[in-house]
Amino acid sequence: MNQQYGLATLCEIENPLLWPILEVLRKKPTGWKVHILAAHLSEKELMPVLDSRPDKDLFKRNFLIMNALYQLQETLYPDRWVQVEAMDIALLPNCHHGQQYHIDPQDPLRDYYTQWSNYEAEEGEIKRLLNEFWTRYREYVGQQTQRTGTLDRVKALRLFELNEGASDSEIRKKWRKLALKWHPDRQNGNTDQFRLVCEAWHVLRV
Numbered sequence: 001m002n003q004q005y006g007l008a009t010l011c012e013i014e015n016p017l018l019w020p021i022l023e024v025l026r027k028k029p030t031g032w033k034v035h036i037l038a039a040h041l042s043e044k045e046l047m048p049v050l051d052s053r054p055d056k057d058l059f060k061r062n063f064l065i066m067n068a069l070y071q072l073q074e075t076l077y078p079d080r081w082v083q084v085e086a087m088d089i090a091l092l093p094n095c096h097h098g099q100q101y102h103i104d105p106q107d108p109l110r111d112y113y114t115q116w117s118n119y120e121a122e123e124g125e126i127k128r129l130l131n132e133f134w135t136r137y138r139e140y141v142g143q144q145t146q147r148t149g150t151l152d153r154v155k156a157l158r159l160f161e162l163n164e165g166a167s168d169s170e171i172r173k174k175w176r177k178l179a180l181k182w183h184p185d186r187q188n189g190n191t192d193q194f195r196l197v198c199e200a201w202h203v204l205r206v
Contacts, residue, residue: 013116013126014172014205016134017068018075019141019179020046025082025091026186032089034065041065046136050129060120062086066113075176077103084109138202141184141195156200175201 020041025032038061041047050060069089073082076091081101083090094101104110112118116126157164160174175197180186182194 013130014175015064015068015071016130016137017041017046017064018072019183020044020137021065021068022072022091022183025089029092030090034062034086034089037065037089038062044140046133046140048132048136056120063113063119066109067116067119070110070114074103075180077101134202134205138198141191141198151196151199151203153203156203159196159200160204171204175204 021037024037024040038047047061047064049057050064051057066084066086069082069084073084076082078094081092081094083092092101116123119126121129151159154164157166157171160166160171160178162170162174166174178197179194179201181189182197183189184191184194
């Protein structure tokens with residue numbers, strides 16, 4: 001799908017805020033503003049202070065949330081539509097009030113918020129930060145150390161039904177598919193299976 005829309009930059013770095021934001025939007029699909037969403041994530045201890053300077057901290061929080069929303073929009077499309085507007089964030093059916101939504105690869109805001117260079121940090125620093133976020137999320141959903149502590153790359157690939165030669169893109173695509181399938185907020189979701197998939201992704205993303 002990324003190649004179809006020319007959105008390769010969306011998947012260069014997996015933003016772990018995707019799944020907490022998806023949970024929030026499933027429980028309350030409409031009525032979110034970016035600063036309220038940031039405060040909500042902070043209450044869940046999933047959004048730490050990102051910069052000692054308040055203005056920079058605000059900018060970075062906004063950037064990471066918008067980046068996650070655009071990634072989530074691309075992940076859920078065409079089944080659902082994530083409306084990405086700073087003052088009106090919503091999870092909608094793709095056909096809402098007779099309107100069919102489509103991803104616009106020329107959207108300047110999409111282009112800005114999917115370019116990690118605009119976060120104003122080196123790539124290594126961004127990855128370090130997102131690793132910390134990912135650790136927080138794993139703790140948030142609950143980690144089954146007894147069951148997954150021995151999960152290595154071979155077992156993780158087997159869980160994803162992929163071979164050793166699978167590309168990063170194939171792994172990421174399968175991870176998102178399985179995460180959406182087993183997400184606890186889905187009607188047929190399974191918390192234990194979701195945790196296991198999360199742990200496999202943590203192994204494979206290193």
